[in-house]
Amino acid sequence: xxxxxxxxxxxxxxxGQFHVLRDINLDVKKGERIVICGPxxxxxxxxxxxxxxxxxxxxxxxxxxxxxxxxxxKNIDDVRREVGMVFQHFNLFxxxxxxxxxxxxxxxxxxxxxxxxxxxxxxxLKRVKIPEQALKYPGQLSGGQQQRVAIARxxxxxxxxxxxxxxxxxxxxxxxxxxLDVMVDLAQGGMTMLCVTHEMAFARxxxxxxxxxxxGQIVEQxxxxxxxxxxxxxxTKLFLEQILH
Amino acid sequence: xxxxxxxxxxxxKLPAPTTTAGTWAKLRERFAPTxxxxxxxLVIAVFLAWAIWSIFQWAIIDAVWTAPDREPCNAPGAGAxxxxxxxxALQWVYGFYPIELRWRPNIVFLLGGLSLAGLLxxxxxxxxxxxxxxxxxxxxxxxxxxxxxxxxxxxxxxxxWGGLLVTLIVAITGIVASLPLGILLALGRRSKMPVVRTxxxxxxxxxxxxxxxxxxxxxxxxxxLFMPPGINPDKLLKALVGVGLFSAAYMAEVVRGGxxxxxxxxxxxSMAVGLSYWRMMLLVVMPQALKVVIPGIVNxxxxxxxxxxxxxxxxxxxxxxxxxxxxxxxxxxxxxxxxTGYFALALIYWVFCFSMSRYSQFIERRLNTSxxx
Ligand SMILES: Nc1ncnc2c1ncn2[C@@H]1O[C@H](COP(=O)(O)OP(=O)(O)OP(=O)(O)O)[C@@H](O)[C@H]1O
Ligand SMILES: [Mg+2]
Numbered sequence: 001x002x003x004x005x006x007x008x009x010x011x012x013x014x015x016g017q018f019h020v021l022r023d024i025n026l027d028v029k030k031g032e033r034i035v036i037c038g039p040x041x042x043x044x045x046x047x048x049x050x051x052x053x054x055x056x057x058x059x060x061x062x063x064x065x066x067x068x069x070x071x072x073x074k075n076i077d078d079v080r081r082e083v084g085m086v087f088q089h090f091n092l093f094x095x096x097x098x099x100x101x102x103x104x105x106x107x108x109x110x111x112x113x114x115x116x117x118x119x120x121x122x123x124x125l126k127r128v129k130i131p132e133q134a135l136k137y138p139g140q141l142s143g144g145q146q147q148r149v150a151i152a153r154x155x156x157x158x159x160x161x162x163x164x165x166x167x168x169x170x171x172x173x174x175x176x177x178x179x180l181d182v183m184v185d186l187a188q189g190g191m192t193m194l195c196v197t198h199e200m201a202f203a204r205x206x207x208x209x210x211x212x213x214x215x216g217q218i219v220e221q222x223x224x225x226x227x228x229x230x231x232x233x234x235x236t237k238l239f240l241e242q243i244l245h
Numbered sequence: 246x247x248x249x250x251x252x253x254x255x256x257x258k259l260p261a262p263t264t265t266a267g268t269w270a271k272l273r274e275r276f277a278p279t280x281x282x283x284x285x286x287l288v289i290a291v292f293l294a295w296a297i298w299s300i301f302q303w304a305i306i307d308a309v310w311t312a313p314d315r316e317p318c319n320a321p322g323a324g325a326x327x328x329x330x331x332x333x334a335l336q337w338v339y340g341f342y343p344i345e346l347r348w349r350p351n352i353v354f355l356l357g358g359l360s361l362a363g364l365l366x367x368x369x370x371x372x373x374x375x376x377x378x379x380x381x382x383x384x385x386x387x388x389x390x391x392x393x394x395x396x397x398x399x400x401x402x403x404x405x406w407g408g409l410l411v412t413l414i415v416a417i418t419g420i421v422a423s424l425p426l427g428i429l430l431a432l433g434r435r436s437k438m439p440v441v442r443t444x445x446x447x448x449x450x451x452x453x454x455x456x457x458x459x460x461x462x463x464x465x466x467x468x469x470l471f472m473p474p475g476i477n478p479d480k481l482l483k484a485l486v487g488v489g490l491f492s493a494a495y496m497a498e499v500v501r502g503g504x505x506x507x508x509x510x511x512x513x514x515s516m517a518v519g520l521s522y523w524r525m526m527l528l529v530v531m532p533q534a535l536k537v538v539i540p541g542i543v544n545x546x547x548x549x550x551x552x553x554x555x556x557x558x559x560x561x562x563x564x565x566x567x568x569x570x571x572x573x574x575x576x577x578x579x580x581x582x583x584x585t586g587y588f589a590l591a592l593i594y595w596v597f598c599f600s601m602s603r604y605s606q607f608i609e610r611r612l613n614t615s616x617x618x
């Protein structure tokens with residue numbers, strides 16, 4: 001049996017009275033690529049944000065790369081070093097150049113010397129195909145370029161797990177492909193990935209498993225071909241009909 | 246039958262209408278686009294001409310330029326009494342600092358001026374060392390040089406300090422102390438810890454709700470009552486603490502405004518890459534927040550600079566107080582002495598405040614990396 005990268009056991013979360021995550025059980029193996037889909041407000045973002053403690057769960061256990069997520073600050077820091085995240089709205093640091101965006105955390109969190117951090121940063125900027133933009137500011141780049149910088153920034157911390165929260169939803173159609181290409185490349189490199197996305201072609205191409213969420217629950221999960229051709233639950237069928245047409 | 250409505254040959258170019266071309270039309274466009282606004286322009290122009298001429302007449306044409314004492318300034322129709330300024334200028338700068346020891350404040354002025362220029366002018370290198378000198382070494386050097394009593398330097402009590410020297414000491418101490426204190430208070434006010442939040446909010450609201458004069462009175466009159474007998478800190482020191490805390494409370498609110506402008510995504514991205522709270526604040530949030538509120542910060546600095554004149558209330562001879570006290574000098578008291586003194590005073594304050602304002606505009610432009618399209 002391969003090792004688990006992320007384990008969620010009976011995880012529950014409430015926003016006040018609102019039960020946003022209901023009894024989530026999930027076991028992501030190392031190297032596995034998971035795509036999470038579901039209607040708006042179903043708790044997809046909340047679930048993956050619990051994995052790096054941007055949101056706090058109230059019941060159940062989350063174990064990331066063997067580290068249990070508790071209120072222990074040290075554990076939270078350790079988990080965040082293992083997990084990289086890419087956001088829908090990029091969230092680059094606008095006052096820093098592209099290169100500085102990528103070297104900030106390696107230099108201040110991992111105490112890498114500047115030269116080494118810059119070398120790593122350039123390596124990943126090449127990998128996302130924008131080394132020539134290194135000295136520009138995020139505001140000078142297109143959306144697709146900004147999102148690729150955001151991916152490079154996360155990779156510079158050498159994470160074992162990458163979380164993507166709708167990385168292409170804020171992009172114009174012609175920029176979606178350049179970001180997806182980078183993600184496919186990453187998947188083929190063996191990265192453990194959890195992606196919230198409605199790009200079904202991407203799911204078919206790289207995912208080991210597609211998870212469908214609705215009303216805070218994991219309703220169905222399956223290998224992509226089965227998932228799309230042969231959905232079991234009526235809610236999944238309804239959802240797939242809506243997004244595939 | 247074919248009809249064509251589209252012209253295939255360019256129409257000949259007509260000359261621009263005379264009402265919109267030429268110098269005359271441009272002037273009219275700028276100053277009197279409609280009859281009513283033309284009237285407005287005229288009224289303003291007449292008023293400006295009158296005001297500028299009056300000042301010019303008073304300050305230059307009718308002014309007394311050289312005089313041994315007040316007599317010429319007392320003559321009917323005399324304008325500004327510049328000899329008074331000349332006679333008092335050194336006192337305005339140093340207060341009652343002993344004349345033979347004025348080389349000491351001079352060195353302080355020189356060191357402070359040089360390292361401040363080094364900090365403010367972007368092209369000059371060694372910013373780190375310069376900052377270290379200005380914020381750590383310089384205050385100690387200035388303190389030792391100005392007070393004396395050590396290293397064979399004759400002691401000079403702060404009651405002898407005065408003039409621009411004291412105004413600059415109070416203003417710069419206030420400015421340098423208020424920014425870091427204000428940042429801490431602003432962070433405290435947004436803290437998740439209830440005790441910290443309550444303390445910071447309480448401090449800010451109490452200090453902001455009270456005039457600076459009251460704070461200064463409290464510091465100089467009330468404060469000693471609570472201290473054990475025999476301990477009475479220096480008057481200037483108390484004023485410095487009062488002004489520093491007062492401006493910190495205002496600065497805190499300015500900084501808080503900037504913090505509110507930073508989107509949640511910036512915090513999330515910082516946490517996601519593993520930055521701790523203080524690193525996130527120092528490296529990501531504060532640089533952006535402070536940049537947003539540069540106009541507000543400089544506005545606070547300018548207020549603070551002018552508010553330093555209030556320390557005269559508790560008997561400190563800052564620039565304002567020393568200029569005013571010169572009016573009573575029997576040798577110079579004349580009809581025009583007061584006017585001239587206040588005019589010069591206004592000019593000095595204005596030069597300092599205007600420089601701060603221009604410098605902040607320059608820095609704002611330099612720091613603009615948003616490239617919003
Ligand atoms: N901070 C919050 N306080 C209260 N309710 C919240 C908060 N954040 C999210 N919610 C609610 O929790 C539910 C799940 O939100 P979440 O962002 O996880 O949905 P999602 O599946 O990512 O949706 P979308 O596809 O629109 O991004 C939503 O109904 C939302 O209104
Ligand atoms: Mg979402």
